[in-house]
Amino acid sequence: MTKHLDSASREYFKSLPQARYEGQDSTNDFAYRYYDKNRMVMGKSMEEQLRLSVCFWHTFCWDGSDVFGAGGFHRPWHQMDDPKDAAAAKREAAFDLFSILDLPFYSFHDVDVMAPAETAQEHVTYLNEAVEHLEGLMASSGQKLLWGTANNFSHPRYMAGASTNPNPDIAAFAALQVREALNATHRLGGSNYVLWGGREGYDTILNTKIGQELDQLGRFLSLVVEHKHKIGFTGDILIEPKPHEPTKHQYDSTVQTVHAFLQRYGLEREVRVNIEANHATLAGLSFEHEVDMAFALDLFGSLDLNRGDPQNGWDTDQFPNDLREVTLVLKSILSAGGLRNGGLNFDAKVRRQSITAEDVAQAHIGAVDLMARALLNAEAMIQDGRLDQFREQRYAGWQGGIGAKMLAGEVNLDAVADFALSSNHAPNPVSGRQEWLENVVTQLVR
Ligand code: XLS
Ligand code: NI
Ligand code: NI
Secondary structure: OHHHHHHHHHHHHHOOOOOOEOOOOOOOOOOEOOOOOOOEEOOEEHHHHHOEEEEHHHHHHOOOOEOOEOOOOOOHHHHOOOHHHHHHHHHHHHHHHHHHHOOOEEEEEHHHHOOOOOOHHHHHHHHHHHHHHHHHHHHHHOOEEEEEEOOOOOOHHHOOOOOOOOOHHHHHHHHHHHHHHHHHHHHOOOOEEEEOOOOOEEOOHHHOOHHHHHHHHHHHHHHHHHHHHHHOOOOEEEEOOOOOOOOOEEOOOOHHHHHHHHHHOOOOOOEEEEEEHHHHHHOOOOHHHHHHHHHHOOOEEEEEEOEOOOOOOOOOOEOOOOHHHHHHHHHHHHHOOOOOOOOEEEOOOOOOOOOOHHHHHHHHHHHHHHHHHHHHHHHHHHHHOHHHHHHHHHOHHHHOHHHHHHHOOOOOHHHHHHHHHHHOOOOOOOOOOHHHHHHHHHHHOO
């Protein structure tokens, strides 16, 4: 039975057509209409500008279950008896899809790629076996790792948090998982290492010492940064902000709270952020706000692409489809000089009724095309120049006179107030021209 299902795994994605660029007039549901990976956009190929990545957890691990019902995907590796064979079949199938989609990167949690482990020793052994296999698959395919991470939130041991757990033995288990996952990421040549604080927060203030938990989280993060330097990992450590879910309140709620947290523990030059669209909207912020904030604070690292549902208040992790939103985000990235070692990771899942391999492929293909189209729009916006010129000119007053003196710290409050008094006039507001700016965006998003 296992053998039979293993060969079924090999066929699962392999039977899909190869996705390739066919241009806008293509009628092929498996073709890229915009993603022409070698096309040059602002000095780099589309592939290099977008650095697209497929995630393991939603795409290969999730079986379609939700809180009200069992999984209906029945992927072959979900039905295999031997957990190690199942994990291996899943890894092979993942690399089949990577090659069909022809995207350069992938991302994973430790537990996504290995057989389930109960003890600490099992965890280390099973992860190592998986990493060895991944290393071989990467060598033969050329697929690269955008980031690795440890899942320190699914196992029941983490119900009260990982590093913020009231029990230090559990924080130590979390440290083991992070050390192993960071070592694995380093071994696989990963570009970044992500920490999403899934349960680093609380459900009720009645049993929680916030200050104590923040100190635990800060210390833990310092240990991770020390270890990164110890093993010579040159990628970035990234925190992924999210305001809540699964806990009521998470400490790393937004880019700005992460910044304050990093400053408090002296880590603001060591750690960056991995911003997720649906986490921004859960926090009541826009995706473009979080991205621009990260650039403003020099914290930008990488992006998790997805979208929420405006009527649902949780992390629905749908594939992105808002061209305007992602165009503005890519414009910020291009204006800042591009992604460097970050990337665009599809932290997104098909809907529960989308049960086929075709659904999984088409979800990615459509989202890849969306990003390629947005990249071309972003380039056009920068070349058009109207948006940037308006914004620059709006602040031009600060470049000289009293504005420049204030910014440079050359004047005290008396001097600034006396300047207002001496010029003795009532300064007039000017138009912010929001509607005109929105018209320009509408003209350029196509
Ligand atoms: C969950 C997070 C998670 C991280 C990786 O909401 O987005 O998937 O990206 O742990
Ligand atoms: Ni994410
Ligand atoms: Ni998420």
